[in-house]
Amino acid sequence: MDDRFLIVSDVDGTMLGDDDALERFAAWLSSRREQFYLAYNSGRLSASIRQSVETTLLPEPDALIGGVGTQIEFFVNRQTLDDWPVSGANWNLLVIRDTLAACEGLDLQPDEFLSEHKLSYYAYVASENDLALWMSLLEKNGQCVQIVYNSVSDLDILPVGVNKGTACADLAEH
Template sequence: MGRSRSRPVRLVASDIDGTLLGDDAAAARFRSTWEALAEGERPLLIYNSARSSEDILSLVDANLLPAPDYVIGGVGTMMTEGRMRTRMEAFIEELGPALDPAAIAAIIGSIEGAILQVAADQNPHKASWHLHDAEQERIHDIAARLRSAGLDVKLIYSSRRDIDILPRTGGKGSALAWICRELAVDLDEVVVAGDTGNDLEMFEMPLVRGVVVANALAELCRVVAQDRRHYLARASHADGVIEGLRHLGVVR
């Protein structure tokens, strides 16, 4: 495939686990490739992950990933400036009131097979559970039960395992759209990368271009495969991200 002739890329937002991480050698190649870009010319780099912001930044401290400009954590419920590492309170206010974990637990805790994730995976705007191999109909039913209980929340199911309950204003796409508005970056100047269903919101943002790594799960691939804005990489993990960024002219 040849390079895209779309607008230059000003911002790259990437998932971490299964996308930039999963192959240590590939992750090292991504870090060196990114850091080789001239600092004044490289796009802004945002990590957009289910991990907490602190956990994401610990990967940077361990030299597994290049330093980001911003970090979006908790499936779009946390945001941190990357250099000074200050929490972006304006975004947290945008999310609205904290969730009611007891009300959520009363519904999801009664579902056979549902297991509450560890405390480190919870935050005031994110309630996370495991439910393995749930069919789409079952997920729709759970979402309907949450609505019937008067909970104005968003349910995201990914990796055929993870249930994340977020405020309606949460999610990876909503958080990325917010920071793009704050930075005055147009969506057709944005590239996203991911591998699972919790990345789908980013790919569904209008005008955004995406890179789907070769190891991506069907829950993402089947939705974005027919959209010509997005690049389906032949390589897996970080090598796939590099391949996509090369296709888009961001790296050589």
């Protein structure tokens, strides 16, 4: 059994944003590396997180959790965690895109923000009614999804049960 602890942190506005604090954290972690695993957990896709690690003072992590939890990747070898994410038969990107294509107030984000298990839209100031309508349409078309809406503009469609928290738990179990 491995006795190391797992430190998981968001990146933007948490690790990045205060270079002095990041430098202190990096020094602290460096002297205790044998006690801890480190993972970054972000809404950004893992390639974007990796770029930040390579171009900032971020300490090299053991793993990356990207795409609002839809990706788990080990940093050094770039291998993904087996059997993650679990999306099931009721996750179909084409059906989701087609279902939401005609919806008012939704603009598909550029491909660089999309992945096999994360469909992202700009939804500026969406109401609870908007969110309920979009969810209802997806359910009527047989899609078992969850909607994550934040920053009053970003709407992510994810497989049910796949998010930052469940990805973190799966990585910790691994």
